[in-house]
Amino acid sequence: MRTLPPVTKVPWFKTAVFYEVPVYAFADSNGDGVGDFAGLTERLDYLQWLGVDCLWVLPFFPSPLRDGGYDVSDFTSVDPRYGTLDDVQRFIEAAHQRGLRVISDMIVNHTSDAHPWFQAARQPDSPMKDWYVWSDDIAQWSEARVIFIDTHDSNWSWDPVAGRYFWHRFFDHQPDLNFDNPEVREAIKDVVRFWLDIGFDGLRLDAVPYLFERDGTNGENLPETHAYLKELRAMVDDEYPDKILLAEANQWPVDVVPYFGDGDECHMAFNFPVMPRLYMAVAQQDASSVIDILQQTPAIPESAQWGVFLRNHDELTLEMVSDTDREYMYARYAPDPAMKKNVGIRRRLAPLMDNDRQRIELLIGILLSLPGSPILYYGDEIGMGDIYLLNDRDGVRTPMQWDDSPGAGFSADPSAPTYLPIVDMPGYGPADVNVVGQQMDPHSLLSWVREILALRQRLPVMGTGDFVHAPADNPAVLSFERTDESQRVLVVANLSASPVTVNLKRRLETLTAMRGVAITDLETVSLPSYGFDWLVELPPE
Ligand SMILES: [Ca+2]
Numbered sequence: 392m393r394t395l396p397p398v399t400k401v402p403w404f405k406t407a408v409f410y411e412v413p414v415y416a417f418a419d420s421n422g423d424g425v426g427d428f429a430g431l432t433e434r435l436d437y438l439q440w441l442g443v444d445c446l447w448v449l450p451f452f453p454s455p456l457r458d459g460g461y462d463v464s465d466f467t468s469v470d471p472r473y474g475t476l477d478d479v480q481r482f483i484e485a486a487h488q489r490g491l492r493v494i495s496d497m498i499v500n501h502t503s504d505a506h507p508w509f510q511a512a513r514q515p516d517s518p519m520k521d522w523y524v525w526s527d528d529i530a531q532w533s534e535a536r537v538i539f540i541d542t543h544d545s546n547w548s549w550d551p552v553a554g555r556y557f558w559h560r561f562f563d564h565q566p567d568l569n570f571d572n573p574e575v576r577e578a579i580k581d582v583v584r585f586w587l588d589i590g591f592d593g594l595r596l597d598a599v600p601y602l603f604e605r606d607g608t609n610g611e612n613l614p615e616t617h618a619y620l621k622e623l624r625a626m627v628d629d630e631y632p633d634k635i636l637l638a639e640a641n642q643w644p645v646d647v648v649p650y651f652g653d654g655d656e657c658h659m660a661f662n663f664p665v666m667p668r669l670y671m672a673v674a675q676q677d678a679s680s681v682i683d684i685l686q687q688t689p690a691i692p693e694s695a696q697w698g699v700f701l702r703n704h705d706e707l708t709l710e711m712v713s714d715t716d717r718e719y720m721y722a723r724y725a726p727d728p729a730m731k732k733n734v735g736i737r738r739r740l741a742p743l744m745d746n747d748r749q750r751i752e753l754l755i756g757i758l759l760s761l762p763g764s765p766i767l768y769y770g771d772e773i774g775m776g777d778i779y780l781l782n783d784r785d786g787v788r789t790p791m792q793w794d795d796s797p798g799a800g801f802s803a804d805p806s807a808p809t810y811l812p813i814v815d816m817p818g819y820g821p822a823d824v825n826v827v828g829q830q831m832d833p834h835s836l837l838s839w840v841r842e843i844l845a846l847r848q849r850l851p852v853m854g855t856g857d858f859v860h861a862p863a864d865n866p867a868v869l870s871f872e873r874t875d876e877s878q879r880v881l882v883v884a885n886l887s888a889s890p891v892t893v894n895l896k897r898r899l900e901t902l903t904a905m906r907g908v909a910i911t912d913l914e915t916v917s918l919p920s921y922g923f924d925w926l927v928e929l930p931p932e
């Protein structure tokens with residue numbers, strides 16, 4: 392393999408590969424059938440071996456669990472099912488010892504209705520009344536869309552105790568906090584401080600577009616919301632340098648970019664619109680939708696970074712595509728209507744790709760090449776399946792499959808019933824899909840993922856470089872350059888089932904040689920079915 396230039400120093404999150412993991416889903420150390428921090432800690436050697444850089448743990452706070460833990464009833468403690476605060480600190484220390492960073496989810500917009508703040512606020516004449524958003528008029532703010540359209544038709548719900556309606560952008564058991572109240576703004580800052588003091592390297596701020604509400608607006612991306620996030624950022628810069636805020640804002644690029652501010656708001660934000668277009672491009676065997684959205688995406692501040700992903704703990708959201716494209720995606724990827732959820736599809740990467748290794752690797756390869764820091768979803772590195780018939784989005788949150796035993800090696804007590812069933816779909820059960828088996832097989836998906844992660848680590852340009860479209864003479868070929876002062880990599884991906892040959896008008900050399908890509912002459916690249924490669928240009932002769 393070619394010698395690469397030395398790696399230059401950049402902010403850690405710009406070259407990091409993230410790994411999203413729900414604590415309950417990874418490993419159960421005490422045999423109660425629910426994953427916990429001690430179990431996750433025991434599995435850190437695996438994540439270090441895999442070669443990811445930063446873990447993102449999903450909410451582990453006390454919760455009635457009516458929304459996968461995003462309904463929090465205490466912001467500053469640990470649900471006893473997952474362990475104790477000491478367990479969290481031990482986990483973070485063990486991760487740091489292995490060179491891994493850890494960020495945590497933090498829910499800012501709302502609480503569970505079981506949270507003591509809401510229980511106090513709903514009481515008549517409560518001094519905490521103004522911590523939440525109340526009204527007598529459910530016609531107020533009707534411009535704001537309803538997000539969970541499968542279960543709700545209004546953002547207001549009646550509270551019989553308060554005798555008023557309360558505002559909720561999500562479930563009716565998740566009342567929105569009132570960010571116009573300075574006490575709420577300070578309380579949330581203190582929650583940020585609490586978890587950064589515990590040792591987390593950053594926080595993923597859930598549902599940030601919806602913090603404030605204003606008359607005559609859709610209640611999304613308001614100036615007041617940006618102003619508050621800038622306050623949070625100033626506090627983090629001041630008190631916790633090197634720690635990050637990652638914004639979850641499922642919005643069009645032009646509306647997400649303001650969440651970076653002038654490098655003074657969130658360090659990172661998810662790039663939602665690019666994600667469904669990757670799936671569309673593979674189905675249509677046409678690269679144009681991916682190129683279009685990347686070219687439409689405005690530049691972001693030098694210090695900021697996109698987070699890119701293929702799948703996560705939610706449905707594959709189709710909010711950021713046209714109605715026509717959404718229907719196409721449903722027809723192609725949700726043949727059973729039960730696979731649909733909200734405005735999206737509740738399936739994992741491998742089943743979406745019909746368990747086809749070539750297409751799974753193609754999408755992971757493209758993900759690792761896109762501008763931004765890639766975020767892998769636990770289990771996708773081994774091609775785990777889903778159980779889409781489970782409630783809500785539980786089907787993509789099933790126990791991690793460690794070995795080929797019936798209990799998948801998930802729990803210290805193999806006979807314990809697990810928090811959700813283990814995947815048993817043909818071809819996806821533990822006997823077919825598990826970590827240990829794939830670790831022993833140098834040709835497994837897991838081995839391939841580990842190999843390409845190791846290669847990407849030597850290509851910081853993938854995290855820091857510019858994106859430059861490099862048109863190919865075939866619409867099925869996605870090709871672009873990632874380039875900075877020290878490195879320049881050409882990404883080529885064949886989105887079609889047929890082998891293609893493209894002339895990229897330059898002399899090239901492969902970096903990966905891992906997918907059968909062959910340089911047939913000095914300028915022409917032959918890509919097999921769903922082939923993918925990283926190439927570097929040779930100097931002129
Ligand atoms: Ca447990």
Ligand SMILES: [Ca+2]
Nearest residue numbers: 567601602603
């Ligand atoms: Ca709100």
